[in-house]
Amino acid sequence: MANLETYRADARNVPAPSNKVPIPTLERLTTYLRYLIDLGASGVETISSAEIERQTGINAAQFRKDLSHFGEFGKPGVGYNVTELEGRIARILQIHKVQPIILVGAGNLGSALMGYPGLKEHKFHIVTAFDSDPNKIGKHLWNIDVQDLRRLGDLNQVLGARIAILAVPANAAQSVTEKLIEAGIRAILNFAPILLRVPPHVVVRNVSFLQELAVLSYQLTEGERKTEK
Amino acid sequence: MANLETYRADARNVPAPSNKVPIPTLERLTTYLRYLIDLGASGVETISSAEIERQTGINAAQFRKDLSHFGEFGKPGVGYNVTELEGRIARILQIHKVQPIILVGAGNLGSALMGYPGLKEHKFHIVTAFDSDPNKIGKHLWNIDVQDLRRLGDLNQVLGARIAILAVPANAAQSVTEKLIEAGIRAILNFAPILLRVPPHVVVRNVSFLQELAVLSYQLTEGERKTEK
DNA sequence: TAGATTGTTAATCGATTAACAATC
């Protein structure tokens, strides 16, 4: 019975409704995009998957497989049109149009992020920063006002940001996260070295350079351990 | 015959010479460590893999498998001694002793990193910062001198750092990387949104919050795409 | 048409998870 149901779904050729795109694919998409932008700027019109492999180190079949999640992009025997592919990847990632972003935490890291030009280049606009420190509230850094964290819900009703960058100390991260979600945020880029608990409709990505450094630290001695034997 | 060889090796208890540890395992190790430190601080003495799963979301079998790459750590029927495990993981990652680190790029991001307290807490000490901008050279930020990039090789002969943080603009990243390697650096934490070409004995990890934001941006609309169907 | 390169299927590889004998 359950088997029959399964079979029917197959027969109808339903393309697996929740055709989940693997995260590694999404990550590579940004690599392709970066490379395509450079390529377009230098006037190249067409590119093959083999050339992508040469330049990015990502396997040509991998590249084609990655794209196949989103449709057809190339011409057999010819390759891919650089500017078209560039545009389509940007659209897939939804970074073709300006995205309002909220920053919480106007400390060292937060201020550095406000001044990071790459954000605007990729259409991510930090519209407001929030902090709970009275010494920071009211400041105007990099053309961005620092607002009282208590005004978060209030202000985001107007701003309508759905992505937030969280650059607060670890001990404040979870409680701020809850405020963010209440204020309508659905995606959080978390710089605090802590696991955030969020409901299933909210997505989180963590940036942890301490973790990255620890991995490097291990790898550094890995080679030596081998020769020590 | 080959089988016998294998058996012999097993009998000698050699733990598989080039037993490459998966990167995901190394990444999780830092998560465990963080959690264990908190746990130790709050006086807990013993922990089971089931409890680790409850707290970190990482599967209990995963945890045990991860540790198994490095030996035996727990007592069946009892669990793991928190402080002992903490110490051993720190030692595996080589973050039990101070590691000298070089920072290149004393811009916004670089300065923010110099002031990041987490680094010292995890025994990563930025010993010197380098920049090529005359306006930055000679500055003293967060107790760290900013030196002329041209003195990199020279100074690192004394400093002996093998890990570097690269926080320079994308267009300078590759050439600085080559100077770093020449100066004896073997591990690079790269903040520039570019693929660094390095020889096989050098390891690189990339931190790319633009990529992370792009993934979030995709995931944000993923849910909606489903309901649109 | 012949050569090149795509999109996709099948094979491989590696990582995650379940299951369980060993053991505290």
Added chain:
DNA sequence: TAGATTGTTAATCGATTAACAATC
């Protein structure tokens, strides 16, 4: 001893890569 939990083997799952028919 009985109950709990480990370390490890086997099963599952998913991602990467190779191979190739389709097609420009």
